[in-house]
Amino acid sequence: MMNCREEKNKRSAPNLAVDIAGIHLRNPVMPASGTFGYGEEYATYLDLEGIGAIITKGLSLKPKAGNPTPRIAETISGMLNAIGLQNVGVDAFIKYKLPFLREINTPVIVNFFGNTLEEYGEVAERLSDIPEVAGVELNISCPNVKKGGIVFGTDPRAASEVVALVRKNISKPLIVKLTPNVTDITVTARAVEDAGADAISCINTLTGMAVDVRTRRPRLANTTGGLSGPAIRPIAVRMVHQVAQAVKIPVIGVGGIMRAMDALEFLIVGATAVQVGTANFVDPGAMAGIVAGIEEFCIEEGISDVRELIGSLEV
Amino acid sequence: MKNYKTMVLSNQEISPGYHRMRILAPGFDEISRPGQFVMFRVQMSLPPLLRRPFGIFRTGFLPPDCDGLPPKEYLELLYKVVGRGTGIMSDLHEGDRVEVLGPLGKGFDTGNPGEEKILVGGGIGLVPLFSLALELTKTSKVRLLMGGRTRDDILAVTEFERLGVETYVSTDDGSLGEEGMVTQVLQRKLDKYPHAAVYACGPLPMLRAVHDICAPRGTSLQVSLEALMACGVGACLGCVVKGRGHSEENPQLLCTCKEGPVFRAEQLDWSNLEKEPDYCEGCAS
Ligand SMILES: Cc1cc2nc3c(=O)[nH]c(=O)nc-3n(C[C@H](O)[C@H](O)[C@H](O)COP(=O)(O)OP(=O)(O)OC[C@H]3O[C@@H](n4cnc5c(N)ncnc54)[C@H](O)[C@@H]3O)c2cc1C
Ligand SMILES: Cc1cc2nc3c(=O)[nH]c(=O)nc-3n(C[C@H](O)[C@H](O)[C@H](O)COP(=O)(O)O)c2cc1C
Ligand code: FES
Numbered sequence: 100m101m102n103c104r105e106e107k108n109k110r111s112a113p114n115l116a117v118d119i120a121g122i123h124l125r126n127p128v129m130p131a132s133g134t135f136g137y138g139e140e141y142a143t144y145l146d147l148e149g150i151g152a153i154i155t156k157g158l159s160l161k162p163k164a165g166n167p168t169p170r171i172a173e174t175i176s177g178m179l180n181a182i183g184l185q186n187v188g189v190d191a192f193i194k195y196k197l198p199f200l201r202e203i204n205t206p207v208i209v210n211f212f213g214n215t216l217e218e219y220g221e222v223a224e225r226l227s228d229i230p231e232v233a234g235v236e237l238n239i240s241c242p243n244v245k246k247g248g249i250v251f252g253t254d255p256r257a258a259s260e261v262v263a264l265v266r267k268n269i270s271k272p273l274i275v276k277l278t279p280n281v282t283d284i285t286v287t288a289r290a291v292e293d294a295g296a297d298a299i300s301c302i303n304t305l306t307g308m309a310v311d312v313r314t315r316r317p318r319l320a321n322t323t324g325g326l327s328g329p330a331i332r333p334i335a336v337r338m339v340h341q342v343a344q345a346v347k348i349p350v351i352g353v354g355g356i357m358r359a360m361d362a363l364e365f366l367i368v369g370a371t372a373v374q375v376g377t378a379n380f381v382d383p384g385a386m387a388g389i390v391a392g393i394e395e396f397c398i399e400e401g402i403s404d405v406r407e408l409i410g411s412l413e414v
Numbered sequence: 415m416k417n418y419k420t421m422v423l424s425n426q427e428i429s430p431g432y433h434r435m436r437i438l439a440p441g442f443d444e445i446s447r448p449g450q451f452v453m454f455r456v457q458m459s460l461p462p463l464l465r466r467p468f469g470i471f472r473t474g475f476l477p478p479d480c481d482g483l484p485p486k487e488y489l490e491l492l493y494k495v496v497g498r499g500t501g502i503m504s505d506l507h508e509g510d511r512v513e514v515l516g517p518l519g520k521g522f523d524t525g526n527p528g529e530e531k532i533l534v535g536g537g538i539g540l541v542p543l544f545s546l547a548l549e550l551t552k553t554s555k556v557r558l559l560m561g562g563r564t565r566d567d568i569l570a571v572t573e574f575e576r577l578g579v580e581t582y583v584s585t586d587d588g589s590l591g592e593e594g595m596v597t598q599v600l601q602r603k604l605d606k607y608p609h610a611a612v613y614a615c616g617p618l619p620m621l622r623a624v625h626d627i628c629a630p631r632g633t634s635l636q637v638s639l640e641a642l643m644a645c646g647v648g649a650c651l652g653c654v655v656k657g658r659g660h661s662e663e664n665p666q667l668l669c670t671c672k673e674g675p676v677f678r679a680e681q682l683d684w685s686n687l688e689k690e691p692d693y694c695e696g697c698a699s
Binding site: 144 | 460462464643646650652653665672688
């Protein structure tokens, strides 16, 4: 028997932990790839052991220089970026960035990509025996240089092929990150589920463009870039809703999350966890605030386990 | 570095389009170095979404109030209104809530005591040079060469002079000081003080001209660069500049926010520094 006080304490500390493809997260909040560096950049501002997981900047086989500057442009309630996937390369990551992450008691999920099918396979292989890597997130929103630059993630067959290859090369939990720049995202979602993905994260950025009217030049050196931030949230919520209904594997919601209320929207439409991107730039403590806000919401609503919220949408 | 959730102490226009803002920042002086910067959150609601980077003009203490509380420590910015963010900033008043992330980046190397120092500032580029001068004048002879378009762009000269800095002003239109480029003055000063170390902050064309003067002479040069920034902490990779020896295969990209904003001239690939285009005001959201 519990006395009243214990009963109350129990009620006031809801369970926030969730599982994604066998990765145990202490809460459903993690950074979105490319907005959190390799973790250490934010260590002075945020308790890295207070978030569910750490997701790295997207890695490739070789170091990558990325695009010329300007690479960023603010737009209404959002930002365009064309960083061009600049990264240190998978080997330098393992050698120089992983030792810092090893000391942190939070699962590390490595985001990666390739310019060719073979490159995807090779990066997966290099990550496969690294014990500190809890899981990988496959970014299929990049152009396939061998196939004339068609984006892997916009062609269900190419998406399925790359996921199957990576699946063969790595036994760790495999999350596939979908691009929203398609007509029907559920088609890609089903294709990657069938090819062996353990979870799906969506959405990556929406392709956009902004022009300086006086110089008549694009505001990004790359002409186009990916839109992120609050401007894309309603689209992301809609897509997560669709994907969660289309597949059986867990979905991670990403896109424009600034506050706990935004994260809750994604859980309610069916996401098991969320990723926070652009908000980290605005407030480096954003994720801590979102975790606290989710907990507070559960207490106020009398919810003892955050998992009760997942897919609880009333229609 | 930390995120100060704090408030404005004062905010005044000091020359047409230029403002000075003091922000309550306890303990800031202790941890900041000349040449570092802050990411300033203009307002708690949107827009603008992203923070804006600003140099640290100075830190200090307000004279004690009669309330018997210890004197308030402040951080002072000096900024030019160029767009939406700085426009909103110029409307802030005492007591308004703001957030300041900092101090960020690498500051100036203050060099050897006793060595001659020449500071070269263009327009708003004088900001980090003032906190540098506060430090350098303790041990060195400091000269400031200050350039601007018109007399309205020449700021805080008397404050430099009060520190004992010898100042030389030039304007493009001759409305104050010598007519012409600040770099002409630099040539003459380096002829006279060939062992001086040079510190420069201003528009990229000015920095390039300063570099072209210093490099053949072997003069020590540190420059403070600007870049568009989203995070300010090395996470987004929006603010990179090409370092010496950069190539596609062996990228040498330096984050202006983390490895800069102050660089030694020899760290940079001067032939490939990309100038941020001048957007028209109001185009940026
Ligand atoms: C390290 C660093 C230190 C700086 N210190 C100062 C300072 O002490 N005082 C000061 O007045 N300004 C400083 N700047 C420039 C300042 O950040 C910009 O003027 C400001 O971000 C413009 O914001 P906005 O919203 O008003 O302009 P927007 O509406 O965003 O843009 C209007 C104009 O400002 C330019 N601009 C926008 N962002 C930047 C940027 N990050 N750097 C340069 N130009 C930009 C745009 O190209 C455009 O021409 C500094 C910049 C950096 C990177
Ligand atoms: C500057 C920047 C860099 C990014 N880099 C990557 C990346 O390397 N790999 C990736 O899968 N997504 C990348 N993204 C996309 C984000 O992970 C995220 O999907 C997107 O920004 C939407 O979330 P948000 O609105 O919360 O930012 C990047 C986004 C931004 C803003
Ligand atoms: S501003 Fe984000 S890396 Fe420099």
